[in-house]
Amino acid sequence: MHKLVETIRALRHELDGRSLFFATIATLLLAAAIVVGSRNLFDFDSALIGYCFASLFAAFGLVYRYSVWLSKPPTRKYWHRGWQLCFSPRLWKNLRSPRILAEAVTRKIVVQDFIWYRSPQRWLGHFLIAVGCVLAAAITFPLVFGWVHFEQGQIEPTITYIVYVLGFPVRELDVKGAEAWVALHGLIIASFLVIPGVMLAMYRRMVDQGAAAVQRFGRDLLPLILLFAVAFTGLLLWVSYEFLHGYFYSALAQLHAWTVIGTLIYLPFGKLFHIFQRPASLGISYYKAANADKEPAQCPVTKQGFAPKMQTDDLKEVLAELEFDYSGKTDADPAWNEVSPRGRRILIGRAYSKMRHGKFD
């Protein structure tokens, strides 16, 4: 009990006011959007209330964490630089900026080729999970928030459904048509993507001796288990109503709801946060593009360029903000981070040799 009090006290001390503020605002905005989007909860499905509150909690957590993250000096620096470069007139010549963005989004967010280079099997697993999750999220959230709902349309000659978005009917689907099948089975498709993906990832984590050594349950296995649970219980629901005449349906629905709610609550804390964090890598693309044609920082030891000058300068500021002092004796000396990594290692060798007077003793 005492420990718990301590933890809470520590937490209160550590909580970041600014981020709390942003998180609260974001949560309120989402709540408002839910209310407005569901026409004053008119279209809101009360059966999904648990999902809804979990989503609000997740939104709070995600924004809080994102904001805290952005307040770290290096993150803030890159965040600012990313936007600054994105809109810099130099990069808008020949529309370079949007082209950089398009390429970066395609490679880093959509195709994720960097995972392929780590291992094709990993890429496949991750890609299946990613596509499945995005698909599931795209279906679930609008439904949960009451932004999309279905109503029965005509009965003759064929049964149709009318899709309402934000209260407006946008489309009428033939129940027996392919489009309707896809729309109604979207979550099933998603689980058929996620489950093999999770299996691949799990298999890798079981047989790969390197992965096995460094993985942690909470960090690496729990998210896979959660995703599996969500997908699998979702699949059971479908089996129940499609093949077993709703056998055990309500209990399964409860179970599924809890897995989803658990995952949503876990979202801001664990590994899945990377979904929201990953777009930061787009800023890096700008950073690299902006410096590609500039004279790089020269290493005083190797006499070679080794990094964008902008980055070594930025890093110097970041280091100072973090209260590191790697500056030289005088302003004329390069700072330690203005020596290339290889140059640093060489100088350490020289320093050591000097200390030992070039001898073995």
Place this chain on the structure above:
Amino acid sequence: MIAPFKEFFIDFQRCIGCQACVAGCAECHTHRGSPMIHVDKVDPAVSPQTVPMLCMHCKVPTCAMVCPADAIKQDENGIVHSSLKPRCISCSNCELACPFGVPIVDQKKQQMQKCDMCFDRTSAGKKPMCATVCPTGALFYGTMEEMKRLRPHSKPINKWRFGKQLVETRVWVMVPLDVEEMVVDWPELLKGVEGPVDFAMKLKERFQLEGFVDPESNEPLPFNMVNDTKDTEAQFL
């Protein structure tokens, strides 16, 4: 389940530049063929001195602090790990900030890899690959007592001074008994190149070269080479 971790020691003077550590590093299951230890020639134009460098596992890791993606984590054993793969955005800040020049960022894989003290081996009670294969004991993994017994004329320290910055590390470096801090005074080191007179004197002390080359008659001597530290291999192609 996790075996207790021991201490890691580097003794730079013992290094003979054979790169067995580099070759071995690739074998570690977490490294998958990419070595993460560095062995650099210090001044190939002057001497065959080489310097092995692996992660010193700083108590307050500069690399983790400058990581914008929060991707570099130190575990409860004091081991600083490679970047978390889902987070790393391969910005290279860690590479550029690490005072020891250790992390390696793979732009293609978008991930930073660095020495994790062969976590797959050390967590199972084995020695890291580099410290097992190192033929000279320049890299050593064991207990403090063992080390003190084996090398009575050196002592392990873990404080490095880079200008005003003090860096404390988990990995120990072997120094003479009267040294308390490993000082890297780079502004001085960058100057440290001898003049023509010293050079000729050095030759005279070392050789009798009568009849062939006279140390005093050969000027100017190519001193700028001292800083020319590019690898020899294949550079000319």
Place this chain on the structure above:
Amino acid sequence: MARLSLPQQDYINEYGPHVSDLPVTGWLSKPEPDAMVKTHCCFCGMQCGIKLAVKDGKVIGFEPWEEFPFNEGRLCPKGVKRYMQTHHPDRLTDPLIRTEHGFRKATWDEAFDLLISKIKSIQERHGKNAFSMMSGVSLSNEKSYLVGKFARLALQTANLDYNGRFCMVSAGGGNKKAFGVDRAANSWADIPKAEVIFLSGTNVSECFPTLTHYIWKARDNGAKMIVVDPRVTPIARTADYHLQIRPGTDSALGQALLHELIANDWVDHDFVANYCTGWDQLRESVKECTPEWAGHICGVTPQLIREVARVWGTAKTSFLMHARGIEQQIKGVENVLSLINIVLVTGRIGREGCGYGTITGQGNGQGGREHGHKCDQLPGNRDIENPAHREHICKVWGITDEELPHKGKTAVELFEAIQAKEIHGMINICCNPLVSHPDTNFLREAVQGMEFFCVIDFFMSETARYADLVLPGSLHEEEEGTSTTAEGRVVRIRAAVDPPGNARTDTSILLEIARRLGKEKLFSYKDNEDIFNELRRASSGGTADYGGITWKRIEDEMGVFWPCPTEGHPGTPRLFEDRRSFHPDGKFHFHATPYRQSFEVPNEEYPLYYTSGRSVFHYLSGTQTRRIKFLVEKAPGPVCEMHPMLATKLGFQNRQIVTVESRRGTITVPLQITEGIRPDTVFVPYHWAENLAANQLTVRALDPISKMPEFKVAACRVRSATKEEADRLRADWKNLSQEALA
């Protein structure tokens, strides 16, 4: 005729060397191995213990063998990457017969038929000795022993020699003269107990990296280290005393040191008087050899020689080691003896912390030179011309004295006889003379003139390209056996996997040839252990006595040191503890070593010393290591080391492409300027072939006793390369890192 039937490039494209660095399982996720095979590294005489990881009949990796007492898991980069050779795409998997247009694959029957018919035809026309055999000491003890017996009894030729002739015969010669036995006097365990470590002509750090640990341990205990080497090698870098002498002047230095020891009475008179012979002549021989005299010859200051003499003279314990630097000279034996003399006068041998030894270079350089692999030797390090020795071996082999050939030609003489058309055929196993023979242009010509040339190898070595018949043999990890490390420890080599494809073990190839030559009766063995047991009987009573060593004992005791005459004998890590040598008189013999010049010394036309050596990343002729990508990346090809002062004088820049010329050939290489070499000497490592062979420039002059060629001293000159030469170098260099197609 042993000629190329295709352009060189075609052989490279087809058979490599290609570089590959991919484990059979790939890097991404290595499976758990089925077995860990405890064996030894095949590269160099240290024979470090290593465990090979095997899965489904493939070597998939390694694990350090930390329990093995010599290296306790330590390895050099070659050892670490060694497992990459086993399933290398360049492995030869079928017998190859030369056609008008390269090689064609053949069946073993075809290959053996061709070989037997050629052997018979040559021997019928020119006599038995016209067919020769050349071997190497990367072979296990069993194979070395078998080759000795095979050549003499199956081929019935006297002309068998081995590549140890290029490696350590001078050490053997010197050791036999002084001690009557050819083995390092101590196990390495004595090194850390010594107060002074004396390293002469040995680049321990690059050629025997794992031995460095022992030297550093001595220095941890406060030992002083003296290094004699024209270059600042990594081991010499931190030496307390580095004598950077002129190549080829070692015996002068040894004499001057002895002079100083005598002048200051740093002599163990009791030891010298009671346990040694030849003292008076020796003392007389160095009377004039002052440090000034030697300093003038060696090109180092007399003060330094005096100081070194003082450190050596006043020490209580010491360990002296030497290697190829002093041995590969026409004065190799004298150089060795001059150092043995300074060990013996101080009486520091045969005791704890008092040691001496040559550091054998080749994998089984020690064991391979003991059991009848040499043209003048029978098993147990017996003399082929000694009637008593012959009798013993005849008894073991079940033959009469007439059936046992006498002394044959030594390696270089053998190739000279081929050139002179006295010898017309050869089986060459485990040797790549196109890289390792001095004056390779001569060697190529000799080989090309041969009527029939058969090579047994696991890769297409540069020499094998010239063969009429190439038989795919086995690697170290594909056959059971033993080897003997440089400290005299007999260790077990285990088969981890079988040879690939249709390749066969070397042993089975030799036995099959013997069978087809009608000698099955003399060559019927159950298995390799059976061969070892015959070796034990054959060596029994010789100086290298393996009588009491069994495979089981080796396994249980992690190696046994010879001499070990009976199964109850514990083995002998330290020789001479009883202060008796192996000479019949039991005394240690001093030999005067008056200084004489090298075969070739610089003059106006060729003003520089040329010397060669090794890189830590390659093993001998590089047939194996030049195929492993990591090692090739670190040391892709030869470079010429030159002092900045000389470079300035000649107007060269770092990494400029230069051509080094001697009276025998030229080599075009990039320049590496370094202060770590004498200003009157250039250095080129020797692991490469053809245009990149450092041995194009070396001399064929031989030591009169050991018949070892002078690799370490030649006269040369250096000029900048012509455009054609530079272009050729670039092309050759590109070939060195040609990737293997998976």
